[in-house]
Amino acid sequence: METIRIAEKILGKNDELAAANRERFEASGVFVVSLVGSAGGGKTSLLERAIPRLAGRLRAGVIEGDVETERDGRRIEALRVPVSQVVTGGTCHLNAGMIQKAAARMPLTEIDLLFIENVGNLICPASYSLGEHMRVVVMSTTEGEDKPLKYPAMFRQAEAMVLNKVDLLPHLPLNVSELEDFARRVQPELKIFRTSAQTNEGIEAWTKWLMKCRASWRQANWTN
């Protein structure tokens, strides 16, 4: 019996595709933010609120990922920004190959800030990088304080957490300080935003932060 040492990442191919995606985005001046979170946390609703605020400031685009239906894609279409819907048909996460194909269908030179909305799932997307510059976890006030402790891999990868549906707080026993403390135990650098896609609370602050991130990235990397 011969032992052959390999020491290679199992998902190395996905990582290579993700790196290629990143290069392609950078070549077109596109800053990419992926949104992850449980199904029903409000990812699509947040985009519906944030994208109109970017109008006139940054040109947005969206890659929508869902297991079934194009409903979210159509919601974004109504905002009159470029959108590409990926329907996985069963796969519980987006991968870099799917993003490569979706991006090929988009006018990248007409986009400054590209959002990728992942399939609603707090586990599987953590293993698959897509070529994005930043990950934002979206969770809602109805999900409980200990979400970050139960799904640490996802929160650890994120630059920011958006706590959505804060308009429901008067009806919920949620201890927001405890939630934020738990989130920072998992990822000490996590920026935390409190929003309501219903009342628009916090949307401006989050949008401003996204613009700031893009501006820093542009200054550091893209001299065109």
Added chain:
Amino acid sequence: MHEASIVESLLRQVAQKAPPRTEVHRVHLCVGRLTNVSPDALNFYFEALRSGFLSSRAELIINQPALFARCQNCGREQEFADWTWECPQCKSGPLVFRNGSELELEAIEVEDNGNHPHR
């Protein structure tokens, strides 16, 4: 869930790395304890999907190394069997982990196809 996709990638990777005219007997993986990847699910999908790539004798061996973390509050470096968020020493945190995100094909054990040893 995504362990099926991971196993599909793994089987292609092993088939590519195995030298011609050998049979793969064991596949050694390193799966970090912070990945949320389930060894049970990996084993399940490995057995379900290996035909077409490997013989039914091929075995999956999963190594899950201990975690090492440093407490940002008290500075102590410790070993952990599983992920946690509280330092056992000072009861605070956060804990910053040095490892745990590995998802690697470490090695394969192969035997020459034309050479069947007598047992």
